[in-house]
Amino acid sequence: MTSPASGIVAVALVTVATLAIGTWGLRFSRTTSDFMVASRTVGPRLNASAIGGEYLSAASFLGIAGLVLVHGTEMLWYPVGWTAGYLVLLVLVAAPLRRSGAYTLSDFAEARLHSRLVRALSSMMVVLIGWLYLLPQFQGAGITLQSTIGLPRWAGELVVPLIVLANVASGGMRSITFVQAFQYWLKLTALLVPVLALLIVWAGDGRPHPVDVPSSGSSGQDWGLPLAGGDPQGLYLTYSLMVATFLGTMGLPHVVVRFYTNPDGRAARRTTLAVLGLLGLFYLLPPLYGALGRVYADDLVAAGRADVLVLELPRLMVPGLGGELLTALVTAGAFAAFLSTSSGLAIAVAGVLGQDVTGRPVRNRRLSGVAAFRAGCLIAVAVPCALALLVPSVGVARAVGLAFAVAASTFCPLLVLGIWWRGLTPPGAVAGLLVGGAGSGAAVLWTLSTPPSDSWGSVLLQQPAAWSVPAAFITMWWVSWATQARRPADVHRFMVRLHTPEHVQLDRG
Amino acid sequence: MTERPPERVRVSGPPRRRSGDPVLPRGRQIDAETRLGAIYLGSLLREQLRLALLSLAALLVVLGGLPLLFWLRPGLAEVRLLGMSLPWLLIGVAAYPFLVLVGWRYVRAAERNEADFADLVETVERR
16 A cells, blocks of 8 residues: 555545435435335436446455455356346346335235235345345445555444435435446446556566466466366355355345336336346456456465455556556445445335334334335444444455345245245245245354365355255245145236236226 | 107117127236136236246356366366456356346347237227
């Protein structure tokens, strides 16, 4: 680290731009519907940029490059899985979910099954997954500001939540849509421009190909392998990661809540397709940093600081003012990544809390919709912020990966069976949610509390999705089948609403 | 004897609908859970599900096949193409256009299915 000035300017600019766009969007936010789903009037292009901006978190912006630097080619499965998750979402969930007409995942569960218990369970899962995802974002922000500006870690862990809270509580979904769309393009620019400059420098230097570099981490041959060590455990870990990322995306609360902002089911599909393109474009870039880092920044691996590779590489490769400016750009991008993902998660969690907790009447007094949303927002941000300050760092990519596994084991079966199978019953849904949630949740706790080892038991718990997702599906199907009498009476009408295009005249209740 | 006026005759246009069971518009048939409505909806559901499963199968065979391929043929990992190693080219680059292509074909086919369904439902309502 040479001088923190450029980093400070970059962070300040992103913050000002975020708050300015958020305030500008506030002029359009008046009703509860504005706050929660932007009154469902966001067109596919704007919405796709917003989803891209929201989805590309610190794990994507910083984490992938670090993982590729340390572990090599096998880590390319992470970005591919995070993109493929949108394809699965597109073909199984996108349009019907939008047509269900619900605000949140809990609303969907209740509308489909008419069960308060399923609703309560879903709300709990939304809040838990949201917090599990928010925690590493806040901690990552602390590490980033420490590395680029020299702030103490707690300051960064406090600054990001405060900006998020100000922005989300004031404008809700309507204003955050513009903010997040802006942040996608900022993040893309912040990786694209530096990496082009760095590739030119690398080509001019005549340094070796990344695969040919002998390094402290893994030997060149291992680094180029698409499977960890080429053994059966590596094969299991790769496939389990695929299951978690392919199926987990649809169950992430901040992703799903975005689908309700589309005007209709057809727009929801087109939005998702555009998201696939935007994510594919972005994910070409972070691994290049990992590869270049192998040539120029190998000592970061030994120092255990691979997560800051993206922030350090420009300065290591380009001396002087050029390097400073490129560093400022990637710092701005990283900061945008924390802000946008945290804002999206805060909205999703606040939406659920606003409906199910703060919106409840207390002693016959009840908060208005917008006030309840704002109160929910405060809780949604304050709890993970306090956790981030109290617990030691969990590792950005690890915690995010586990959130995917939990989402894939709970909401994926609920959504897929709820949308495509008339036979789903409330007891089946409850049993499946409990089995999937308990299985993946236990694996999360075990992984976070125990150092990884090479035994099969440890490997199975590191990536639980390959067994916990099938277990949840089978439980949900089997219990529903055993309790056929409990099928909701209006399931037919609900299925009609989910699958019929909007322009066909129907009683949509 | 006065002449009685001729008996009144009700004059009306030709019957617009054959007598018998009242025919519901097809949109209402679907709502009303008639057997016909269930058949319409069932056909749409089946078509869309078939399409979704086809797309997922493409994803599974192509992307899901890659780890297995590299596991069975470890030598492939050392092939270089266009200055990149083959695994990097396939997983890190080619996978993304492939995902967009599958998604694009799915969206077109799904919208066609819905348009066909809407035609089927609405033609009778206009008659």
